[in-house]
Amino acid sequence: MSSTAPSSALRIRLMARAGVLSGPTANLAPGFVQANLAILPCDLAYDFLLFCQRNPKPCPLLGVAEAGATSISGLGDDLDIRTDVPRYRVWKKGVLVDELQDVTRIWREDFVTFAIGCSFSFEEALQRAGVPVRHIEEGLNVPMFRSSIATTPSGAFSGPLVVSMRPMIPEDAIKAVQITGRFPSVHGAPVHLGDPEAIGIKDIASPDYGDAVTIRPGEIPVFWACGVTPQAAIGRATPELSITHAPGHMLLTDMLNATLSIQRR
Incomplete structure (x- = not known):
């Protein structure tokens, strides 16, 4: 460099x-x-x-x-x-x-x-497009969850996909899909929008890593693949x-x- x-x-x-x-x-x-x-x-x-x-x-x-x-x-x-x-x-x-x-x-x-x-890298692009990022607004660490989605194993490494979550109104969630899809080197587009239980998350207010953030009326949780996933694989x-x-x-x-x-x- x-x-x-x-x-x-x-x-x-x-x-x-x-x-x-x-x-x-x-x-x-x-x-x-x-x-x-x-x-x-x-x-x-x-x-x-x-x-x-x-x-x-x-x-x-x-x-x-x-x-x-x-x-x-x-x-x-x-x-x-x-x-x-x-x-x-x-x-x-x-x-x-x-x-x-x-x-x-x-x-x-x-x-x-x-x-x-x-994913912190694509947050700049979200903010520049006027899409609020809640954990930054609240001065917290992004909430992260172990999902029920399995990774593809390799040798000793396997385990669940860990996801990060950002709550958004549906209009902003659509923008976020379009924006983050341009950044495959930093996780790309979301892996899931909406119902947390559909990917095995029972309590959206209790993240496995990071901090809980406010989810306001009319917002949906938007989930991205997360680089904490290797920590779960290392555990196995x-x-x-x-x-x-x-x-x-x-x-x-x-x-x-x-x-x-x-x-x-």
């Missing part, structure tokens, strides 16, 4: 690196692509790569690092995977054991890092040690959201 790239994404990374940013990254550094992370031992990397290829809606790959590398080519200058995410989750044998702001002390030379597209794969971002706490890259949009003819 050119050193002439705008610096706001780097500024957010440096804040995370310094430990002064520990919260969700929605609406930070507008214009820049945000990424989910999955960090796994190299003996599971091929299976996980296939899992991402077989499940492109929840796991659209933005980049993959070499084994042991602490940066990913093309995602940003002065980027350190070990420190530049506001909050990480640490997993042992598929069980969440810790949340950290810096994973340098547990880093291993056999770790392979996967950067996966994040039970690697000895793995690391992910904490839900809603993303890696800010130097890539521009505008470069991900596919223009329709």
Whole structure:
């Protein structure tokens, strides 16, 4: 990435690196692509790569690092995977054991890092089109739910599709389908609109990850595939040690959201 790239994404990374940013990254550094992370031992990397290829809606790959590398080519200058995410989750044998702001002390030379597209990137386009994004309005983390939709397995990796939800009036939901469909690298169009129970969500007011947001009269819930999906798959794969971002706490890259949009003819 050119050193002439705008610096706001780097500024957010440096804040995370310094430990002064520990919260969700929605609406930070507008214009820049945000990424989910999955960090796994190299003996599971091929299976996980296939899992991402077989499940492109929840796991659209933005980049993959070499084994042991602490940066990913093309995602940003002065980027350190070990420190530049506001909050990480640490997993042992598929069980969440810790949340950290810096994973340098547990880093291993056999770790392979996967950067996966994040729906925060298309929210800029929604807002620019006048479509409200409720969790940003309320200063909360986006609500996320484990659905009854199954992912396509690969080796040790399988599990439910995790979805993020944004409530909208039907008119805005139609706009959102059209807008986000132009961003397949960050989950693309919604996977479901309307009745949460149709995809196995019993209580829309109790998300599995993130925060509950207000759903106003006349609004419907709109669901997108979510990059937290690998965390459910990692839970089933039970690697000895793995690391992910904490839900809603993303890696800010130097890539521009505008470069991900596919223009329709």
